[in-house]
Amino acid sequence: MNRILAVHSSPRGERSHSRRLAxxxxxxxxxxHPGAELTRREVGRGFIPHVNEAFVAAAFYPQPASRPLSMQADLALSDVLVDEVLGHELLVISAPMYNFSVPSGLKAWIDQIVRMGRTFDIIEDNGIAQYQPLVWGKRAVIITSRGGHGFGPEGPNAAFNHADTLLRTALGFIGIEDISVVAAEGEESDNQAFQASCVAAERQLRVLAEQLR
Structure with missing residues (x-):
């Protein structure tokens, strides 16, 4: 793993558990990996614009090679964000669960990088759209914190988890399927239980880092 892209999405700073674990x-x-290069992308405390009509028109322009300059400007930030994903081998996303999903800044980042012609393509098969991923050979680690308990797979609240499950779906759609999720749960419970969960998450993350050798 020579190049690592870290995407931080919590609006909180030092108080953020997902940031600290990341x-x-x-x-x-x-x-x-002493020679690895780390790039950071802030989407929680730095503004990522939400997709608007101009973005959609530019992204789906029928002749991408001849987009007007105004449309190129509409996609300028998206191009930077997509290039970051394509230019790194390991994607590390820190994301707290907010109201069962991810913070809005991270959703905006997803909308900026899931781009037709850049990270996925559409091929028609008998008139039916078929989606083809364009991103290959990358791994992702999702590091998340949750206020409650039981949001992991097979947990009693798993059906309410639209946070790391959303990230898995979006990343898989563009071709990143080698994904690990590490979570700390229970911030809203007693401090002892939450600290135990954080310690277990830290241990799991250190082991995972060694396995990436």
């Missing part, structure tokens, strides 16, 4: 993992990765 830094534990990133430190372990850099220790295991």
């Amino acid at each position: 830094e534990v993992f990133l430190d372990a990765c850099l220790a295991a």
